[in-house]
Amino acid sequence: MSEEKLYAVKDDEGEYWDFGGKTNRFWSLLSVEVPVTDNKEIASTVAKATGGQVVALVEEPKKVVLTKEQAEIVDTARVSDIPATYISARTDEYNGEESLLINAFANGYTVEKEKKYLVELCGLVTTDGAKQYLTKKNGKWFACRRMPGMHQDFTDKELNAAPEWAQQLNREEVNDDAD
Structure with a gap:
């Protein structure tokens, strides 16, 4: 954070001094x-x-970006009697995580989005030539064209729990800025 600061002068009525004005009086902020x-x-x-x-x-x-696990530590520290000690006991001070979480506690944080992946089933197409993608529904894994409402964007954790043949396939990161 920069050491440069800006200063305003405010009166008891909530009006501000105009440093560029031609008269020596306070004005509403919109008039200054x-x-x-x-x-x-x-x-x-x-x-x-x-x-x-x-x-x-x-x-x-600026708010720092935390993993879901780190955010849980900060949230629990908020209700702890000694928040800094709670954070310190659950982090590694040598890799900078402790100061990151203390900063998040003091200044706020956002939780990073978990990466999601789309798995194209290369060489597998529908009769009309549409590409097929790894899909999961009701615990079953299958091939399907890209369709809204179908579970086709997977986290690493989900893909690591997929059948072994599916874990061997190439993953393409989905860039979903809509969330």
Whole structure:
């Protein structure tokens, strides 16, 4: 995070000083041309002279991306008496995981999407020439053209539990940005 900060001066009514304005008074935020300055001394001088207060604007820290397992540790730490100790006891400090989870605890996190794969059954086509893909329904594995509503995008875990012949097939990562 950058050390550069921006400062606004706000009064008790919630209006802001216009650092670029032609008059010396506070305005609603929508009416202010230049609501901030990067000079803390100027902001402090204005606040002192007008009875306002300096408000430092800081960038919100970026949320870190965690695995589902790491997210569970952070969530459980929130209800722990000593969250940092809870996290520390469940992570490896030497690979940076501990500080990653402490950061997630403090600044928030998102959970990474699990990769999914499509398995084309090379050389296998329908009578009208459509490609066939590995499909699973009701515990049965079979070949089917690409169809909405059919289970054809699989996680590594699902494919590792598939019959041995299916585990040998080439996997193509599905880029599903719609979720």
